[in-house]
Amino acid sequence: MRIAEISNAEEAQESSPALARIESLIALLESNPGDSQLPRLADDLRSSLSELARTPAFPLPPVSLHLWKLSFRLWNSCVDLSNGLSSSPSPSSNSLHLVRVRHVAADMLLLAGSPPSVPSPLNKTAFFFFKTGSLYLSLQSLELASSCLDKSSEILSRIDPRKVADSAERKLFLDVNLARARVAWECKDVVLAVSLLSRSRALLFGSAEHHKALANQYLSFGKTLLGNSGEDAGRSGTLKEALKLMNGALELCEKGLGTSWTRTDTADLHDIKLRSLRFIAAVHLQMEEFEGAIKCVRVLKEEEEEKYHHPSLPVLAMKAWLGLGKHSEAEKELRGMVANKGIPEGVWVSAVEEYFKVVGTAGAETAKGVFMGLLGRCHVSAGAAVRVVARVASGGCEGEAGRLRAKVVAELVSEDRVTALFAGDKAAKERNTMHVVLWNCAAEHFRLKDYRSSAEMFEKSMLYVPSGVEDRVLLAKGYRVLCLCHLGLSQLDRAEEYINEAEKLEPNIASAFLKFKVYLLKNDHGGAIAQIQTFSSCLDFTPDILLLSTHEAVACHALPVAVASLSSILNLYALGKEVATSEVIVLRTLITVTSQIERNDQEILKALQRASARAEELGVETFFGKGEVGTREVKWLAITSWNFGTKAGRNKKYEECAQFLKMASYFYNLLGEENQTMLCRSLILTVCAMLASETQRNTPLLDSELKQAKETLDRAAEILEALSTRMDVVDEDDASLEAEFRCLHAFISYDIHKRVGNSKSQLGLVKSFAVSKACNPRYLLQIALTAAHGPGSNLEVASFALHQCLADLLSSVSPSYENVALVIRKLIMATSTLKGDNNDQEVYDLYKKAYHIMVGLKEGEYPTDEGKWLVTTAWNRAAIPVRLGQIVVAKKWMDLARELAGLVPGTEVYRVCMDNSVALLDPSH
Numbered sequence: 001m002r003i004a005e006i007s008n009a010e011e012a013q014e015s016s017p018a019l020a021r022i023e024s025l026i027a028l029l030e031s032n033p034g035d036s037q038l039p040r041l042a043d044d045l046r047s048s049l050s051e052l053a054r055t056p057a058f059p060l061p062p063v064s065l066h067l068w069k070l071s072f073r074l075w076n077s078c079v080d081l082s083n084g085l086s087s088s089p090s091p092s093s094n095s096l097h098l099v100r101v102r103h104v105a106a107d108m109l110l111l112a113g114s115p116p117s118v119p120s121p122l123n124k125t126a127f128f129f130f131k132t133g134s135l136y137l138s139l140q141s142l143e144l145a146s147s148c149l150d151k152s153s154e155i156l157s158r159i160d161p162r163k164v165a166d167s168a169e170r171k172l173f174l175d176v177n178l179a180r181a182r183v184a185w186e187c188k189d190v191v192l193a194v195s196l197l198s199r200s201r202a203l204l205f206g207s208a209e210h211h212k213a214l215a216n217q218y219l220s221f222g223k224t225l226l227g228n229s230g231e232d233a234g235r236s237g238t239l240k241e242a243l244k245l246m247n248g249a250l251e252l253c254e255k256g257l258g259t260s261w262t263r264t265d266t267a268d269l270h271d272i273k274l275r276s277l278r279f280i281a282a283v284h285l286q287m288e289e290f291e292g293a294i295k296c297v298r299v300l301k302e303e304e305e306e307k308y309h310h311p312s313l314p315v316l317a318m319k320a321w322l323g324l325g326k327h328s329e330a331e332k333e334l335r336g337m338v339a340n341k342g343i344p345e346g347v348w349v350s351a352v353e354e355y356f357k358v359v360g361t362a363g364a365e366t367a368k369g370v371f372m373g374l375l376g377r378c379h380v381s382a383g384a385a386v387r388v389v390a391r392v393a394s395g396g397c398e399g400e401a402g403r404l405r406a407k408v409v410a411e412l413v414s415e416d417r418v419t420a421l422f423a424g425d426k427a428a429k430e431r432n433t434m435h436v437v438l439w440n441c442a443a444e445h446f447r448l449k450d451y452r453s454s455a456e457m458f459e460k461s462m463l464y465v466p467s468g469v470e471d472r473v474l475l476a477k478g479y480r481v482l483c484l485c486h487l488g489l490s491q492l493d494r495a496e497e498y499i500n501e502a503e504k505l506e507p508n509i510a511s512a513f514l515k516f517k518v519y520l521l522k523n524d525h526g527g528a529i530a531q532i533q534t535f536s537s538c539l540d541f542t543p544d545i546l547l548l549s550t551h552e553a554v555a556c557h558a559l560p561v562a563v564a565s566l567s568s569i570l571n572l573y574a575l576g577k578e579v580a581t582s583e584v585i586v587l588r589t590l591i592t593v594t595s596q597i598e599r600n601d602q603e604i605l606k607a608l609q610r611a612s613a614r615a616e617e618l619g620v621e622t623f624f625g626k627g628e629v630g631t632r633e634v635k636w637l638a639i640t641s642w643n644f645g646t647k648a649g650r651n652k653k654y655e656e657c658a659q660f661l662k663m664a665s666y667f668y669n670l671l672g673e674e675n676q677t678m679l680c681r682s683l684i685l686t687v688c689a690m691l692a693s694e695t696q697r698n699t700p701l702l703d704s705e706l707k708q709a710k711e712t713l714d715r716a717a718e719i720l721e722a723l724s725t726r727m728d729v730v731d732e733d734d735a736s737l738e739a740e741f742r743c744l745h746a747f748i749s750y751d752i753h754k755r756v757g758n759s760k761s762q763l764g765l766v767k768s769f770a771v772s773k774a775c776n777p778r779y780l781l782q783i784a785l786t787a788a789h790g791p792g793s794n795l796e797v798a799s800f801a802l803h804q805c806l807a808d809l810l811s812s813v814s815p816s817y818e819n820v821a822l823v824i825r826k827l828i829m830a831t832s833t834l835k836g837d838n839n840d841q842e843v844y845d846l847y848k849k850a851y852h853i854m855v856g857l858k859e860g861e862y863p864t865d866e867g868k869w870l871v872t873t874a875w876n877r878a879a880i881p882v883r884l885g886q887i888v889v890a891k892k893w894m895d896l897a898r899e900l901a902g903l904v905p906g907t908e909v910y911r912v913c914m915d916n917s918v919a920l921l922d923p924s925h
Contacts, residue, residue, distance in 0.1 A: 018052035019063070022108075026070055029077045029101070038097040045074075045104045053111055067112035068121075074105040075128065099135040103148065106132050110151070123169050126155040130176045137179065142186055149180045161203065174203040174210050178217050185221060190241070193221065197248070208265035211256025215272050218249035219279065226283055236287070243283045250276040274303060274310070281316045290323035311347045318351055322358045330358075349384045352391065382421040382430035386437060389413060393441040398448060406445060406453040413438060413460045422464060435464040435474075446481070451488035458482050476506035483514050492522050509538040509545055516549060520556045528553070529564040536568075543572055543579040550589070559597050566590040570610070584624050584633050587611050591640060601644060601656055608641055608663040620670060631671065638667035638675070642682065649689060654696050658689035665712075676719050683716040684745050691748060706755055713749045720745060724772060742772055743779035750783065750797070762787075763797050770804045777812075780805035781823060788830050795834040802827040810853070817857070821866035824850045828873070840877070847874050847896055854903045867904035871897050875914065887921065894918055 025045050033041060078098050106128035114121040133148030153176050161173050181196035197218060204210040222245035225238050253273035260266045281296035297317045300310070314333045321330035337351060393409050412418060413434070422431040442457030462478045465471050479502035486495035496518045502511045512534055519528035532549060535541055546569045553562035566586055573583045587607050594603045615623040624630035645660030665682035668675045687709045694701050701709070720742060746769035753761050766783055769775055784801035787794045806823045809815050828846050850870055854862050875897035881890035898914050901907040 016052060016055050016063075018048045018055060019067075021048045022052065023070060026074050026077065029074065029081075032081070038094055038101075042097050042100040042104065045101060049104055049107060049111065061115055064112040065115040065117060067108055068115060068118055071105045071108035071112065071128075074108065075102060078102050078105065095135075096139055096141065099132060099139065099141075102128070102132045102135065103144070106148070106151075110155075120166075120169065122155050122159055123164075123172065126152045126176065127172055129155065130172060130179060133183070134179050137183055137186070140186070142183055146180070146183045146187070149176060149183060152176045153180060161205070170203075170205050170207070171210065171213075174200055174213060177203060178213060181217065181221075185224075194245070197221070206259050208256050208260040208262075208269060211252050211259065212265070212268050212272060215249040215252035215256065215269070215276070218245050218252060219272060219276055222246040222249065222276075222283075223279060226279065226286065239283055239287050243280060243287075246276050246280045246283065250280065270303075274300060277303075278310060278312055278316065281320075285316065285319050285323065288323060290320040293317075293320040294324075315347060315351045315354075319354060322354070327358075349387045352388050380421065382427040382434070385413075385418055385421055386430050386434050389434065390437045393437060402445070402448075403450065403453050406441065406450075406457055409438070409441065410456045410460050414463065419463055428466075431464050431466070435461050438464065442481070446485065446488075449488065451485045455482055455485035455489070458485060472505045476502045476508075476511065479505065480510055480514055483518070487514075487517065487521060490521075492518060496522075507538065509535060509540045509542070512538055513545055513549065517552060520552060520558050520561065523558075525558055525560050528558060528561045532561070532565050532568055543569060543577060546572075547579075547581060550593075554593065559593055562593045563590060563597070563603070566593065573614075582625065583614060584611065588633065588636060591637075595640075595644075601648065601653075601660075604640075604644060605656065605659055605663070608637065608660070611637055612663060612666050615670075624670075634667050634670050635675075638664055638671065638678070641667060642678065645682075645685070645689070649685070649692075652692075652696070654689045654693035658686050658693060661686040661689055676723065680716050680719040680723070681741055683712050683719070684741050684748070687712050687748050687752065688744065691751065701755075706752065709752050710756055713745065713752060716745055717749070724774075740774075742769060742774035743776075743782070745769075746779075747783055747786065750786070754794070762794055763800060766797050766801055770801070775808075777805045777808040777819060777823075780808065781819065781826075784823075784826065784830075788826060795830050798830045799827065799834055802830060817853075817862045818866075820853065821850075821863045824853075825866060825869060843877075844892070844896070847900070851896070851900055851903070854900070857903075859905050862903075864905060867900065868907060871901045871904055871907055871910060874900060875910075882921070891918070891921065894921070 022045065025041060025048065028037075029041060078101050082095070082098055106125065109121070109125040109128055118124070129148045129152035133145045133152060136142075136145035136148060156173055156176060161170060164170050164173075177196055177200045181193045181200070184190075184193040184196060197214065200214050200217075204214065222242045225242035225245065228238065250273060253269045253276060256269045257266060257273075260269060277296050277300050281293045281300070284290070284292035284296065293316060297313055297320065300313055314337045318330045318333040321327070321333060389409055389412060392405055392412070421427065422434060438457055438461035442454045442461060445451075445454035445457060458478060458481050462475065465474050465478065479498045483495045483498040483502065486492070486498065496515070499511060499514045499518060503515065512531065516528055516531040516535075519525075519531055532546070535545055535549075546565050549565040550562050550569075553559070553565055566589060569579060569581075569586050570583070570590070572579055573586075579586070587610065591604050591607050594600050594607065597603075611623075617623075620634075621630060624633045641660050641664035645657050645664055648654070648657035648660055661682050665679055665686060668679040668682055671679075690701065690705065690709055746765055749765050750762050753765065766787075769783075770780065780801045784798045784805060787798035787801060802823050806820065806827065809820050809823065824846060828843055831842050831846060832840070847870060854867065874893055878890040878893035878897070881887070881893070894914065894917065898911060898918070901911045901914065
């Protein structure tokens, strides 16, 4: 610059404070300001530049040139700061502010125009905008990037590229276009991006490097579309567009190879071509155009040397063959991968997974063979083994195919070379993953009840459990599930071996329960009961395990074991432990189970007695439950007690019968008014059973027992009285009770009152019964016979009962004369004994009554034997008066006998003899 120009520039600077501020701000930037000053610095530069644009200094060339220099100083400072930005705590934010400063530098060049002394000013300005736009793009500031790149493209449009000799400046035309295409792509404007790529074809200038850049961009866009194809509705169109872009890349490579002069360019273009072909094959696979994919693979194999074949080629070929259904060809490709040491582990693992996914169970053996071949050829990671096993195992467990997959997996994971991959702490994560895979597969087989495959898989999973102390729990869990598998296979000895090992490692309730189950299935009831006793010693014991044991024992029909388990639960209630099931339900279950065991009635009785005792202790509602629930429980126990009591009575086990019926009366009493009938029956039959037991044992009841019997009968008497006077409801049960049990009550009450020394009340009992609705002659006759002939007889009661019985019989429409005759005979005998021979008028009246009854009856209607008895005994009663000379008395009895004989058939000979005897006694007759 000439001195005059410098002076003019200084004058312009002095006249433009904005320019001075810009220079001072640049100086500040060059001094490496703090990160916090960058935002303010960028804003001040932009503000000063805007102010400068409004000043009249720009017609002066020296000012424009000075502005160019300031722009370059500003740009270079940004470059220096960007290079050291990696140490900044917030590089992203500072990077954006530095790009804003660069943007100011580019705008400074645009404002300065084209000074005469600056070569290619438009190219430099366009480059500044291109570089700034590219940086905005990298920071995803797409709007600013688009603005800068559009400005760069606009500036370059003023230049004829054919007149540009410098290759770097020529490259700028292409770079700007490609950068604009990338911005359009990021803005989802695919049409514009592809259009810009198409325009870029005119900017290649026969350069191999340009061909490479454009081909790479085509390929990049195509790969992006391929990756985004997904499964959406427009997938087909996306894949077609991706294929079009990749074919464009392939075409550019072919043309570029014709312009290449260096080995490097040729190699680079060839590499892009091969990559394009591989992705074109991938697109064909996605579009299910498998033949097209095979053609691409063949071309690739021809283009590449065999030892440099890309690892993806066999995978692409295998997938294409699988798509065509040619599994044998796919298998060849897969097995061929074993010989290719250049194939990464992840690639061949994915290939194995894909092959097995398509071929399924038929490919399980192949997958195993390929894996083992790779294992012998190169180092294989534990993670790869996990992936292969997971793929084979994930094919499903159903049917024969599932069993085959399980067999292949078991063989694979048990290979020494495979297990060696998981040795050491470095493979701990993979070892745990393998254990989970095998465990889940085994669990699925177990769910399908394929216990054999399940056991094998569980055994193999234990190969991947460390043997350290911290893994004892996991080992014990494995032994427990193996025990379950062998239980399912009915291999009880093997199951016992496994559960014994589990108990050694972890003696918990789960192991104890499984051992209990083994004993059950082996029908070792003693061992099972002993095992129940060990449950409470386990630290994790809960009462629920005893409930589960009961269910298992009942399911196995091991009833003694179920009883032992239920008894253990009852012991927990006594200790105050909390149990999920109520005590009354456990007792009811215990009674139900015990009732199915022969000759175990005493245990049932103990359970019933426990129920009554606990109800008294805890309260009825607390023990049985409230409302309908409690009522149902009490009713069940009452009915059960009654049924077992009556059963014991039928079996002549009277002592048990009495105890059961006593329990029945207790429970029926809890049920209230609606069950008074059954309560009364239970009370009466309890005393009956006590008396029958006394006779059976031939041991008299104790005074306390007699007192208890009397109190029981008194309670029954109150109920009987209440039932007999109840007028609101008259049902069949009450009628039955009146007919069947009133007599029984009177009968045994009569006996008990006699035993407790209260014979005076016996007549009152019988009289009370006689006036009841339930009384009938049959019952009265039974009482009379007992009173007349039993030990401690009461003739007064017998006489009353016989008189009442006779009256009832005669009042009937069709009396039973057999019973009438029997009653008359018994009544005559009782009266004779009671009154003695000194006063026989009552006896005479009875004979006379018999005579009146017999008069008018048909022959044989009155029992002949009884009639003859009356005749004979009446005649014999005259014997003593005859001896004593009491002729009148004797003649009275003789005449009565003769009258009776006239009514009894078959006594004709008797009557002749009688007449002769009377004639001898009274000659005048």
